[in-house]
Amino acid sequence: MTQVDTKTRILNAAERLFARDGFHSTSLRTLTSLAEVNLAAVNYHYGSKEALLKAVFERRLLPLNEVRKEKLEAVLTAAEQTGLRPAAVELLRAFIEPTLAFRHSGPGAKDFIALIGRSLSEPDETVRNCFIRQVLPIFKILFGALRKALPELPENILLARLQFTLGALSHVMCHAVNRELQIPGFPEPLADKLLVEQLIGFVHAGLEAPC
Numbered sequence: 001m002t003q004v005d006t007k008t009r010i011l012n013a014a015e016r017l018f019a020r021d022g023f024h025s026t027s028l029r030t031l032t033s034l035a036e037v038n039l040a041a042v043n044y045h046y047g048s049k050e051a052l053l054k055a056v057f058e059r060r061l062l063p064l065n066e067v068r069k070e071k072l073e074a075v076l077t078a079a080e081q082t083g084l085r086p087a088a089v090e091l092l093r094a095f096i097e098p099t100l101a102f103r104h105s106g107p108g109a110k111d112f113i114a115l116i117g118r119s120l121s122e123p124d125e126t127v128r129n130c131f132i133r134q135v136l137p138i139f140k141i142l143f144g145a146l147r148k149a150l151p152e153l154p155e156n157i158l159l160a161r162l163q164f165t166l167g168a169l170s171h172v173m174c175h176a177v178n179r180e181l182q183i184p185g186f187p188e189p190l191a192d193k194l195l196v197e198q199l200i201g202f203v204h205a206g207l208e209a210p211c
Contacts, residue, residue: 019114
């Protein structure tokens with residue numbers, strides 16, 4: 001087994017178990033069994049369980065954050081070149097489209113989304129704080145860009161509405177992957193493309209609503 005194979009096995013196992021059982025309820029013994037590695041390998045590559053959790057988040061979020069950053073900066077640059085404000089709807093699209101596309105990014109995406117759901121809902125702060133540290137830089141970029149797009153909104157109102165937006169996005173991320181959650185007697189869930197457009201339209205209307 002190569003070094004890359006070992007690290008990938010450990011990350012895959014940690015991602016699955018942290019999502020399924022929770023960070024604190026996952027034993028290293030269970031993790032090493034699923035990854036088919038020994039404890040020494042985990043300690044060698046990551047040093048601690050907390051460092052492993054950080055690596056699980058970084059593997060998925062660093063590439064996603066880079067895509068979102070590039071798209072947000074492209075909207076800002078285009079606005080600067082025309083001398084106009086950036087459009088809030090385009091900033092939302094730059095952030096939301098790649099976020100929702102992540103659901104189909106490959107094996108492990110569903111487990112990672114479940115892990116994010118745990119980080120936002122469980123009372124323990126270990127996983128949540130790790131997640132927040134990873135997303136805070138891109139959140140600051142998005143908030144700063146929306147301030148340029150909507151300077152008439154008081155900052156505290158804008159922040160609250162952005163939090164509402166992220167709440168709606170988180171709900172879609174955590175539940176749209178589970179089509180088995182469809183309510184009997186209700187219409188079929190929206191197809192992905194229409195779901196993205198409806199979400200963007202919904203949060204955009206709320207973001208620009210009169211105070």
